[in-house]
């Protein structure tokens with residue numbers, strides 16, 4: 439078989455481009471660890487309490503180590519359940535010292551909600567059937583608002599809580 443000179447050039451270019459594409463893809467997937475959100479961990483939306491982290495008593499902020507926290511949240515229409523305080527009142531404000539890392543874990547029993555701590559890179563979608571999680575470091579003191587950035591119904595704008603990062 440005889441290949442025309444230009445055919446050869448374009449063939450080489452085409453294969454080269456494919457290799458570059460695959461290398462970039464592999465770099466993103468394996469080296470940078472870019473996975474679909476929360477690695478696709480599933481949960482039964484009708485029975486979220488079957489999961490230890492989302493039992494009523496385990497909701498909210500828990501200190502797990504020096505500067506390390508876990509925040510378990512149930513997002514539902516139209517509320518973020520961050521557990522209750524000593525008086526049994528719903529928690530709407532959490533406090534952490536500057537430099538802390540929080541592992542955010544959120545689920546929803548109803549519809550898609552957003553989970554965005556405005557001004558930080560904490561931003562995820564909370565979908566029924568999945569556990570959304572991400573780790574975020576808080577290095578700037580101040581008060582941040584946790585809000586829902588996915589339209590979820592008439593009470594959408596009422597879904598918020600505050601996160602205070604102290605000096």
Ligand code: CUA
Nearest residue numbers: 586588590594
């Ligand atoms: Cu929940 Cu918008």
